Amino acid sequence: MIHELTPRRMRPFAPVDCSALVPALIESEFFGYVRGAFTGAEHPRIGLLQAASGGTLFLDEIGELPLDCQAKWLQALQEREVPPVGATERIHIDVRVIAATNRDLESEVKAGRFRQELYFRLNVLQIKLPPLRDRQSDIPLLVNSFLAKYQDLQPSISTVSEEAMQRLMSYSWPGNVRALENAVEHALALGVGPTIEVGDLPSEIQLAPTGITSAENGTPLLEETQCRAIFRP
Numbered sequence: 001m002i003h004e005l006t007p008r009r010m011r012p013f014a015p016v017d018c019s020a021l022v023p024a025l026i027e028s029e030f031f032g033y034v035r036g037a038f039t040g041a042e043h044p045r046i047g048l049l050q051a052a053s054g055g056t057l058f059l060d061e062i063g064e065l066p067l068d069c070q071a072k073w074l075q076a077l078q079e080r081e082v083p084p085v086g087a088t089e090r091i092h093i094d095v096r097v098i099a100a101t102n103r104d105l106e107s108e109v110k111a112g113r114f115r116q117e118l119y120f121r122l123n124v125l126q127i128k129l130p131p132l133r134d135r136q137s138d139i140p141l142l143v144n145s146f147l148a149k150y151q152d153l154q155p156s157i158s159t160v161s162e163e164a165m166q167r168l169m170s171y172s173w174p175g176n177v178r179a180l181e182n183a184v185e186h187a188l189a190l191g192v193g194p195t196i197e198v199g200d201l202p203s204e205i206q207l208a209p210t211g212i213t214s215a216e217n218g219t220p221l222l223e224e225t226q227c228r229a230i231f232r233p
Helices: 023-031 067-079 105-110 116-122 136-149 162-170 176-190 221-231
Strands: 013-017 056-060 096-100
Touching (some): 136 176
């Protein structure tokens, strides 16, 4: 949304999962390389920073970036130039960098696993997103979004039963949104339609405690607690 609501929306949006990058190839992936830079480099290749020039580069799981690569990243952000592997000249870049992580980077800095300078350079504007268990009202919206995303997987399924949705909303979601997406995809793979039922959900969700609602009237426990606090003598 940050990318789409700014003039950079007309330029590329490049998402990168830092945890999935091969350490030995990170530098060439980000900065590119010239012909002959290493064995097998028969043709030059531009890096992700140059490919996203004018647009936005989204670095997911930035906390997984190796320390040695962090130093090169800091230099690239500071100078707005990248050194392709094997090149003698630097290339100018103009890119917005958005980084995300599920780690506490301040703690990672103190432990020596993340460079303090890079943390300060990235932390110009910080947005802290609460874990999914603390924003249960988002779950139905996310579920409907994933149903639409994976509609081709099971076109006959378009909705989730009330009981199944209650199960999804009562689960603690240690894996946050990714785990919810996987659960929806799992249910679509097993379901026969037209509605996802409790039996279609992953076993850990089926067997999880369901203490979120009242057995009598389905009122969310949080609302019950708030009401009791308000009307307490």
